[in-house]
Amino acid sequence: MTDMKQRIATELERSFSEQGFAEQGVEALRAEADVSLRTLYRHFPSREAMIVGALEHRDATYFAWLEGGPEEGVGHVLHPLVRLRDWLCEVANTGCLFLNALAEYPDSAAIGAVVRDHKARLAEEFTRRLARVAPGRDTGDLAETLFLLHEGMTQAARFQGREKACEAALRAARAALAAEDIR
Amino acid sequence: MTDMKQRIATELERSFSEQGFAEQGVEALRAEADVSLRTLYRHFPSREAMIVGALEHRDATYFAWLEGGPEEGVGHVLHPLVRLRDWLCEVANTGCLFLNALAEYPDSAAIGAVVRDHKARLAEEFTRRLARVAPGRDTGDLAETLFLLHEGMTQAARFQGREKACEAALRAARAALAAEDIR
DNA sequence: CGACAGGTAGAGCGATCGCTCTACTTTTCG
DNA sequence: CGAAAAGTAGAGCGATCGCTCTACCTGTCG
Structure with a gap:
């Protein structure tokens, strides 16, 4: 579902924004998004993809702002x-x-x-x-x-x-x- | 010796500047500085201290610049x-x-x-x-x-x-x- | 019904992390 | 000289890393 991917991206953006990129691993991101590791990786197949996803989400958020x-x-x-x-x-x-x-x-x-x-x-x-x-x-x-x-x-x-x-x-x-x- | 610490700090600054902070571990820093791990840790007792040392060195470098x-x-x-x-x-x-x-x-x-x-x-x-x-x-x-x-x-x-x-x-x-x- | 897509929970892989430690050599200096 | 200080080389610790995989559950739909 796209809802799920959106929801995860929202949490990734918030998480990276609040804690920075270096200080938290994939497990921490998973916990913040409150999904299983498998679901997280299904939508964002690598940590780099998670970062890109968070940035793309922020891009949309900020221009709306x-x-x-x-x-x-x-x-x-x-x-x-x-x-x-x-x-x-x-x-x-x-x-x-x-x-x-x-x-x-x-x-x-x-x-x-x-x-x-x-x-x-x-x-x-x-x-x-x-x-x-x-x-x-x-x-x-x-x-x-x-x-x-x-x-x-x-x-x-x-x-x-x-x-x-x-x-x-x-x-x-x-x-x-x-x-x-x-x- | 202070020479040694200076020399290491110089390499740390260069290294972090060129490769960023996340993309290299202590072993890579050691190799760049061309010293043993023990010597590196003697002068900079933690990775965080290495970062601080590099920043302090850059501070001096930049104001001289x-x-x-x-x-x-x-x-x-x-x-x-x-x-x-x-x-x-x-x-x-x-x-x-x-x-x-x-x-x-x-x-x-x-x-x-x-x-x-x-x-x-x-x-x-x-x-x-x-x-x-x-x-x-x-x-x-x-x-x-x-x-x-x-x-x-x-x-x-x-x-x-x-x-x-x-x-x-x-x-x-x-x-x-x-x-x-x-x- | 039965197949399947998409979710959860979590064990566990090999690699790498920051860091400590042993063993030995070289330099400095009273 | 001989002790102390400071260097090299590198094995190895436990923890954590990114990531994969198994096993199971649930809702949708032909």
């Missing part, structure tokens, strides 16, 4: 950063799950591909939003700046604390938009 | 970002060793402490440089912006490619300085 928000103006552009702040406060402040995975398995082609795909679409998110708010203008550089701030904020929140990193990133983003006369 | 450069003007402030670009080109483009370690062992107090200490001093680097170039002005926010760009650049370079991330970060940093009339 970004939905909604202001449909125009600065608020529309900044929305992903605001939602990231919410995520860091309400869900987890443990860095980026994708980059954490990449850190542990830098040689895995499968993991690398999922990470690159996710990040490319995330960067595109800023590009799209800027294109909507400032149509006809070349906002490519600005999109890259906002994406860098997004990545920096995610990491800095871990060791500096959420509030400081979030305020700094939003302040910097607003300044960058203001400097380009986007309002 | 930042030395030199312009002593005033925008160049002085941007120097750490320029040197980071050099590092990503010449040494390794594998993200931040400290954050990679934290990703794998989020529950280790020892590792967490080293990471927080390193990052705090790195953030301070921008604060100091700005204070020198724009004495008497409140450049705290700007320093935080530059630090966020530094962190974002480090991560983005991994999956977007060095050039794109480095150019974007330097461009964004210059723009932020210009907007505050720092030259």
Whole structure:
């Protein structure tokens, strides 16, 4: 059943997010998902597949998390950063799950591909939003700046604390938009 | 001997940097350092101590790497970002060793402490440089912006490619300085 | 009914893990 | 010289790893 696979993927995502990748083996993952070892392996035939499955699930979760928000103006552009702040406060402040995975398995082609795909679409998110708010203008550089701030904020929140990193990133983003006369 | 410990630490740093933390056990580290298992454990009595040792060594290496450069003007402030670009080109483009370690062992107090200490001093680097170039002005926010760009650049370079991330970060940093009339 | 897909529980495989230990050699130095 | 310190080589410990497999149960459907 697809329900089962979804349910397991949800638990894998939560588990890896909370405990990291190195600190728990397959048996621990099985227990968290509350299924038999056989069922776990039926849907995710290796530990690497479990990681990829968790990342794919997180990808969907996170883009759903970004939905909604202001449909125009600065608020529309900044929305992903605001939602990231919410995520860091309400869900987890443990860095980026994708980059954490990449850190542990830098040689895995499968993991690398999922990470690159996710990040490319995330960067595109800023590009799209800027294109909507400032149509006809070349906002490519600005999109890259906002994406860098997004990545920096995610990491800095871990060791500096959420509030400081979030305020700094939003302040910097607003300044960058203001400097380009986007309002 | 301290020489020996230094030499081992150098190899540990290189090894973890190139292969990641999860993908090699103590035996592989021993082989890279080209010492006996007993000697390795004499200087670093546990795998966690090896990681901490590698991070401490990297801390020293990296701050030495930042030395030199312009002593005033925008160049002085941007120097750490320029040197980071050099590092990503010449040494390794594998993200931040400290954050990679934290990703794998989020529950280790020892590792967490080293990471927080390193990052705090790195953030301070921008604060100091700005204070020198724009004495008497409140450049705290700007320093935080530059630090966020530094962190974002480090991560983005991994999956977007060095050039794109480095150019974007330097461009964004210059723009932020210009907007505050720092030259 | 009977076949089968998909679930549970858990024993157990070989490999590898972090780490300790023995036995011996080399270097340092009072 | 001779003791202590610090090195090498590597066997081997118990624990854990990822993963497979057997044995059994349950619901669906032709």
